[in-house]
Amino acid sequence: MKTQQTWQRITELFEQALERPREERAEFLLAACNGGPELLREVQSLLAEHDAEENFLESPAIAAVANDVLADTEGPRIGEQFGRYRIEALIGRGGMGDVFLGSRNDGQFEQHVAIKLLKHGFVGDKTRLRFLQERQILARLEHPAIARLIDGGVTEDGAPFFVMERVQGEPITTYCKHERLGIEQRLRLFLKVCDAVEYAHHNLIVHRDLKPSNILVDDKGHAKLLDFGIAKVLSQENRAATKDATRTMMRAMTPEYAAPEQIRGDPVTTATDVYALGVLLYELLTGEKPYRITRDAPLELERAILEQDPSRPSTRTGSSAEHFGTNSRELRKRLRGDLDRIVLKALEKRPERRYSTPEALANDIRRHLDGLPISARGDTVVYRAGKFVHRHRIGAAAAAFIFLSLVGGLIATTWQARRAQMEARKAEATKNFLKSIFAASDPTQAQGKELTAKQLLDDGARRIETELKDQPDVQSEVARVIATTYQQLGEYDRARTLLMADLERRRKIDGPRSVQVAELLTELGDASYGQGKYDEAAPMYEEALSIQREQLGERSPEVARQLWNIAGVKRNRGDYSTAEQMQNQSLAIFVERRGEDSREANDVRNSLALTYADTERYAEALALQTAVASWYERNYGADHPETINARYNQASSLLALGRAAEAEQMFADIVARFTRVLGARHYKRGRALRMWARSLDELGRSHDALPLINESVRILRDHFGPAHLEAAIGLSWQAIIEAHAPMRSEAERDSRGAFDVLDGLKNVAPRHAAIVKTNCGIVFAAIGKLDYAERNLTEAVALLRSEHLEGASLNRAQSALDEVARRRVQDKE
């Protein structure tokens, strides 16, 4: 090794030589080295290396191992365990990631799912948290035309994945072509897609990547949308990235369906989905994509999306009329006019010129189908763009930014949803104010402090009172947007405070007996009801009801809805006779105003059935539950969670009526459906397993029931925790079945376990406590502990009588008590 001095000399000469033009270097070095051949050779060879490759080491070390990393992580994943699922096969590859068929085997049930592994994900701890929040929002989507998100998480090596309902079908465009659907059939199918997207928007979720391959149609002709919200997760993964990265990602994401704002990296809103629906509609109606480009180059396509005006659909019918079962002249005629205008309005370059919501687009199509004039004709109201939220692109990842963009997204979509109902002036003022809230998230204004989402909203809420006091309408709008966002974040109290202040304001402005005040009261009541605060909800509903009776009439649907609300409160407080009476009134009005088969009538029937079941009037409950379940099945399909819930209620009444054989068959089916639809560990499946086990036990098949009740207890304990009422009830039924098996020591252990859990709980409803005590009493009696049995059963009887529950439960407890008394007499003899 050379000495430090020698190396220093070499370095100096190297640098001096580099400062000279290349042709002078040799001469310079010869003179400088002055007879030191080794020094000369040394510097010359370094210069040669320098000249040979400028790029050497210029990309950092981490890039050098990227390929190895790739090689190590690539490769078949078949057979690998992925979270709780086993990978069965690769079923698709896309820009966003690979899709696998997964299965989950929990002993007797096998559930097939689609697992999407995203490959763009970098997941740090904060991102992980946000990802989980996102997943919760997505999991709320329950719609017959949206593939359900079952699970999601992050793999050990940091890639986010989604587990989704597996949908088998073909892309909507291919389906229409194969089936040779005519224009009207295509429009009707498209309307279903619009409804699903609208539903998601109401739940504050924008799809962002709608395209035929995400919209599958099954062999029964039902459309299902896949990948809701996933694009958003993706784009937030890239939050720290520049427009370059956004563009790169866009390329991964099928630019054919991308809206201009997505190409530009501008904020994505509900109008972005409207655009994608426009592209889809274009393709469904013409068989062609909207833009004609000469080369298959992404850049050219991007330019077309930004600049080219698409031709009217009626001019693009040349090649494909046969797929519509018609000729091209007919097809042209059909498209000219309304449909041209509708499609082009959805495809407007500027989001504010498009239909504001998928529903608005759908309404125009419905109007067209009904032969009514459409709104896209003539002047359009120009709404100002909702570009306020994502404006503030922060270069690096501010700690709060993730939350801000989440909250921003919530606010943006909430506002979008409300915007349609606002006049332009009010909309503009509301937008400006919301924008100013987010200006504070700009690091230059935040002064180094990290603002949390809550602080930001709090700040906005405070400023409503001061800065907007001259614009009460805008005050209300902003208050409602922020209140909704609070609720999304679980900040119910803050939401309530805000809405209460707004209520006072509306009372002054619109008058205390105005319809607007009644609406706001209902909203407040709903918020309290949703939290289980019935005492708070009741006066709100009552006041709203009295206003609505006065302003809208006794038989108005609003009054019916309010009666239904109040009945819910009454039932939850145990005032069953009032609840029943109000539900019957509500039902009568809905049947009269909305029809026998309306959703509203069905909802009320469902509630009324609950009232009957709570009061152990199972025959009456069963009649309604059967009707409700078939309504759901007709409207949502047999596998929809709501349908399965309704079937569960129906089967429960069957079991209570002693029709165990019918109940057993139904519960077996319900458990299988829950497994498929919600997953094997879902608490609803846990409850259904318990009911199935009870039905089998009732039929004298205790040994078949045992594994089921064991699994049920396990699931419910995992879900609710070991010290929860569900655990106590589960254990007590397990003890009953064990006593029948007969497995005396297990039965004794579990009934004591159930009793201990119950003992540690506060505020248990008497009827629930009575179930546990009755079960424990029966088990104690069976194993000869008559003192224990008598005490428990006596308490159970007292509890039931205090609640005026004098039906099946009381009979069961009382007859067990009588049995104990008889045994005592026998023992004495």
Next chain:
Amino acid sequence: MATDGHTVTEMLAEWSDSGNREALDKLMPIVYDELHRQAARYLRHEREGHTLQTTALVHEAYVRLIGQAEVRWQNRAHFFGIAAEMMRRILVDYARKRQALKRGGDALKLTLNEALDSSSEQKLDLISVDEALTKLAGMDKQQARVVELRFFGGLNVDETAEVLSISPRTVKRDWKVAKAFIRRELRAA
């Protein structure tokens, strides 16, 4: 850097002076983010998508950083100086492990890797770079540090200058000669 340097420095000081766990908890996500950002930037650039393992690498850096309890962080520059050193150790370790694995065999995997590797350009041997860098440090510490910060730490010229408290011009000069030296060493090997 998202949070300004001042705050990070304060948190660093609080942690290394008093061993305050809370300060560390607050700090780590920020450090992690920064390391992460660097890794992400280059890997995205280099190759779309396949970023999984990078996270694990950075994770390792993070764990080691926490392990450096006795270090007194003076400021942000100091911190990223240390971080670059971490990255060097981690990446070279990774390369060594991988080499050992290849030698050990697992024929199927090897074939697969080679097939994939053939598409990428000539590969850089990190282990040799590391050895050359150690040799360079014996002759000129500053030049070696410049390489460490730029090549392993992913810092740009100005950031490197800040960390070493020298001028950007000096960084550029050191960088050129150091690169030439390392390249020659690699070819001789």
